Amino acid sequence: MPSTRDIRRRIRSVKNTSQITKAMQMVASSKMRKAQLAALAGRPYAILMNQVVVDASKDIQGFTHPLMEHREIHKRGVLAVSTDKGLCGALNANLGREVLKFDKSTIYVAAGRKGAQFLARTKRNLAAEFTYKDAPLFAEARAMSKALQKMFLDGEVDCVDVIFTRFVNTLTQKVEVRRLLPIGTLQDLLNLTGGAEEGAASKASAASGPLEHLFEPSAEQVLGAILPHFINFIVYQILLEAKASEHSARMVAMKNATDNAKQLIKDLTLEYNKLRQANITKELLEITTAQMALGN
Numbered sequence: 259m260p261s262t263r264d265i266r267r268r269i270r271s272v273k274n275t276s277q278i279t280k281a282m283q284m285v286a287s288s289k290m291r292k293a294q295l296a297a298l299a300g301r302p303y304a305i306l307m308n309q310v311v312v313d314a315s316k317d318i319q320g321f322t323h324p325l326m327e328h329r330e331i332h333k334r335g336v337l338a339v340s341t342d343k344g345l346c347g348a349l350n351a352n353l354g355r356e357v358l359k360f361d362k363s364t365i366y367v368a369a370g371r372k373g374a375q376f377l378a379r380t381k382r383n384l385a386a387e388f389t390y391k392d393a394p395l396f397a398e399a400r401a402m403s404k405a406l407q408k409m410f411l412d413g414e415v416d417c418v419d420v421i422f423t424r425f426v427n428t429l430t431q432k433v434e435v436r437r438l439l440p441i442g443t444l445q446d447l448l449n450l451t452g453g454a455e456e457g458a459a460s461k462a463s464a465a466s467g468p469l470e471h472l473f474e475p476s477a478e479q480v481l482g483a484i485l486p487h488f489i490n491f492i493v494y495q496i497l498l499e500a501k502a503s504e505h506s507a508r509m510v511a512m513k514n515a516t517d518n519a520k521q522l523i524k525d526l527t528l529e530y531n532k533l534r535q536a537n538i539t540k541e542l543l544e545i546t547t548a549q550m551a552l553g554n
Contacts, residue, residue, distance in 0.1 A: 262537070265530040269523055276519035282345065283512035289392060290428070290505035296393065297425050297502040300495045307488055311481065321478060323485055324411055326441045334364045335385075335415035337406060337438070337493070339422035339500045340373030342389060346504050347511040349423060350376070352433045356421050357382070365415055369402060369497065385409070390497050392505075399494030406493075407486065410439045422496045423503040429510060431503035438489065 260268075338357055340350050350372045357366075357376065367386045368374035374387040386405055390398045406418050418439040423431045474480075 262530060262533055265526055269526045272519050272522050276516055279512045279515040279519060283509055283516055286505050286509035286512055290509050293502040293505045297498040300498050304491060304495050311484060323482055325439055325485055328440050329416045331416045333415045335409050335418040336360060336364050337367045337369060337420045338373040339496055340370035341504045342371045345511060346508040349504060349507045353421060353423060356433055356435055367405060394497040394501055396494050399497050400490045403490040403493040420496060422500050425499045425502040428506045431507055
């Protein structure tokens with residue numbers, strides 16, 4: 259049985275841990291709000307840009323683009339979007355399970371140190387590693403997107419998938435696998451970021467009817483120039499979704515850790531009081547027994 263000194267030491271240790279997890283919870287909470295707003299703010303732009311591209315493509319017969327070239331899949335490329343830091347619950351573990359579903363011939367591009375470490379630990383083919391900030395920059399997403407597009411256009415891979423965590427709400431983050439390249443149909447681009455907003459916007463657009471656009475110099479040239487940019491923005495939106503998911507998961511994990519620490523402190527305090535009371539009772543019994551022996 260532990261002594262009262264051991265229990266006091268454990269209580270102090272748990273209290274120190276609780277202070278750390280509480281501080282991390284507050285930091286994650288402040289970052290979470292900004293990341294969630296950034297992720298939600300990017301969705302309307304992606305929807306509107308997609309709708310312009312789709313409407314423009316309707317008037318072009320037989321439009322082709324190198325990024326839309328379908329080939330028989332012999333080599334697959336995957337962009338795995340993870341976090342740079344841990345302590346965010348099962349977020350990276352869930353993503354890792356999806357990564358392991360691909361065969362070992364897959365070529366990976368990692369966004370985030372945790373994903374790169376996991377790929378190296380599982381001896382996967384890691385072609386490139388990127389990092390991105392708490393507030394992802396479009397330049398960071400463009401660098402990743404260009405690397406993926408180059409791999410596809412050079413024939414190193416026949417398709418490119420993206421594994422990322424889509425932000426649903428503070429308590430729910432969903433790991434998803436989406437096809438990025440080749441672009442199946444222009445309408446498929448709308449589904450890359452997911453979410454209920456996209457479906458609602460698509461229905462509203464269909465109800466309002468097609469819009470007329472005037473393109474200079476031509477619709478073909480405009481689409482040819484805008485598709486790579488739109489892929490860049492899709493990768494950027496995915497980074498925003500991943501970062502919002504990370505901070506939300508970390509805030510919830512740290513809150514659970516703080517609550518568990520408080521409950522553990524209560525249990526240890528109760529155990530300490532019981533042990534102290536038992537020691538006091540034992541001492542009283544010894545004193546009473548000694549007095550009775552002396553009285554006799």
